[in-house]
Amino acid sequence: MTIIEARGLHKAFGKTIALNGVDLRIDEGRILGLIGPNGAGKSTALNAILGLTHYQGELKVLGRNPWIERDQLMRDVCFIADVAVLPRWMRVSQALDYVAGVHPRFDRAKAESFIAKTDIRRASKVRELSKGMVTQLHLALVMAIDARLLVLDEPTLGLDILYRKQFYDSLLNDYFDRSRTILVTTHQVEDVQHVLTDLRFINRGRIVLECSMEEFESRYLELTVHPERGAAARELKPIHKRQALGRSILLFDLKADTIDRQQIAALGDVRTPSIADLFVALLANKPGNQAGEARVNDEGADR
């Protein structure tokens, strides 16, 4: 079943175009990462999906128009916008009371048991909690809601690595199942590489890469070249090249079908690239890039 279906999503703030014809489709049971540089349109896309911003184009979330039906939609959709939106004056117990009061699908006992695993005290005010604890509290509230779609917009911004790890661990272990769907944007891509099932790169208001993680793993290959094989490797037209500790690291896109895995493996050590490396390969240093196509022109990579 399709959870989110967006076609030709367009949004401009004055002369700045935030979304320039975004097509996005998410099926039930997927964890989709929307990755892009600052100002790429990630948050605008999420805000449109959540009914927080007006847009042009077609958009259905769980079959509803989010702009018109936000309040009904929020029975089945949860979101954590970023770490600092829980009202600072609120007590933990008040947050529980309030969400239990207004949300028909909130399981209070579940939220309490999540909170019991943390150091959060129920009498504390949000302003007295550390940034990490506020995130834990928000996550506890959200995970106790029996929602079908969870939207996370930079949920771990500014948190240390322990909290970040814990955050995604609890999401996977205590929340996610095949009947739920998660849409997440983040700059901390290394945290989500093994969490995602689907990947989208967004740049300048357009989707520039669209693949599942299985596809990602079979399609992209990173080669650490044996020094004497450098010239041979470059002939295979890598899409990106960088130097690390004096060795050349090349990134290949196998979709072109002109090269195969064995051919590349013969030239050095191969592994699946990180999302961050692919991101850099596809999006970095391309000021003139019209963003429509992710495919990188060969000259640019070869130099």
Added chain:
Amino acid sequence: MNTQSNPTPESRHDSQINEAQGIAPAAMSATRPMYWSVRRELWENRSIYIAPLAVAAVYLFGFLISLFWVPRSMRGMAAAHDLTPPVALAMPYSHAAMLLTLIAFLVGIFYSLDALHGERRDRSILFWKSLPVSDLTTVLSKASIPLVVLPLLVFAITVASQLIMLLLSAAVLLVSGTSTATPWAPPLFEMELVLLYGLTVLALWHAPIYCWLLLVSGWARRATFLWAVLPPVAIGVFEKIAFHTSYVGSLLHDRLFGFAAGAFDLKDKAGIPVDPHFIPLTQLAPGRFLSSLSLWVGLMVAAALLAAAVRLRRYREPI
């Protein structure tokens, strides 16, 4: 990829059981989000009840001190001002009611100016909007604070304060051995009825003011007070300078104070002005008030302002 290897079907199953038992969305009463939204406002804005309580406490303390010379002063005051006994007796009680009503007005104004602004300033609007509470419910819950909650609260606090004053007076009279044959208590029950009427009148009459402030608080990015006050004043000044008329000025004045002439007969049958410290029930004019055009025009303006505020909130994002 091991991310999908741990499905937890129990939670789904639980929810289905819940739905079967009727704890599902449809079963949730429509008034519940409203109730919790109003409670939320009281959690956040504790000045709504702390301010009138503090003022009442200070007033009661002052009253207690004054009781030590009350019999003398009461006679002196009545003689000096040539007041009829109920007015003289009612005076400290009605001062308490007037003071608390004024405080409620001030609290209501400052509350309304911040209601839809604060949530954008501290970004918590993103949290509120992540819950299944409509913009209509949110705005109505915020409007209900100055229009319903504060008047009821002031009524309760005033009645409680006046009863305490009555008990204190009785105790002082007993202890000092002053004769209770002379009248010492005002007609409190009648006063409370008039107070309830007056607070209702005020809320209805001032509704467009509060709704205007709510709309401005949802619209302005900063300086909500200036945005709320300067435009009407500027229009009034412009009218005065350009046309030498003052329709806008008198309209504003009437919206602030016009309730008195509209809802009360300020002169008794003999044509003598009624002392505002004690307005007997016979001087209330609910029929005239409810049939006055300006009340209903005001209420329609209030409704239009609220509708605009509801619509505006849909577009609002953190500032």
